[in-house]
Amino acid sequence: MALLSAPLDFARDWGECALNLAFPWPESEAKEPVRIERPFCEHCAEPFSAMETHGASFECANCADRTWYFQWARAGYRTEGQVLEAIIGFKYRNEYYRHRHLVEWLTEVYDRYAAGKEWDALVPVPLFHRRYRERGFNQANELARGLRSARKIPVLDCLYRYRETVSQTGLERQARQQNMNGAFRLKRGFDVKGRSLLLIDDVFTTGATVNACAQPMAQAGAAKLAVLTVARS
Ligand SMILES: [Zn+2]
Secondary structure (H helix, E strand, O other), X not given: OHHHHHHHXXXXXXXXXXXXXXXXXXXXXXXXXXXXXXXXXXXXXXXXXXXXXXXXXXXXXXXXXXXXXXXXXXXXXXXXXXXXXXXXXXXXXXXOOHHHHHHHHHHHHHHHXXXXXXOOEEEEOOOOHHHHHHHOOOHHHHHHHHHHHHHOOOEOOOEEXXXXXXXXXXXXXXXXXXXXXXXXXXXXXXXXXXXXXXXXXXXXXXXXXXXXXXXHHHHOOOOEEEEEEEEEO
């Protein structure tokens, strides 16, 4: 049976290979990317309904009692449909071909909100080294490198995770902030004083992670810190 099926397997594999060459990026059945558009919170880009913004200031409840160490955060898309599929595939299923779409989306977000401003560098959110060893790559770093190629801005890999944090999933907002407090530090030999830096990650949830990244850079005198993510949940 094995002998008989081998040529068929070969033919099928070859056929799939030829198809992949013709259509290298599998089209998803999932919902088309949904862009996050204004009105949203000017600090963290939490979307508002038009009704809520009537006569109100553009700061959301998420930001009201927070100290942000960055000036603003912007995300391109909602974490659902094709965008969610791409993020999960890229991060957890070794589907490296997802990189192309994710970089396209990130570049589009960059052009929408960050283009025309002077950035010294893109700073990827680091992974703790154990998770890096398990996964073999850092998704934020790969996204930053994609944007570097697309828009010619250097990548400054200047942060490290000082201590491991429990997974943010399932934690309440307050607990997330405490969990991340002091989690990142500036690597030795990196001087960010006076620099304009754009933090890069795949998803913005409560902002606790990117804020913990921005903190040591703000304390080291960075002139401008902002955050760009592909998606926002
Ligand atoms: Zn906000």
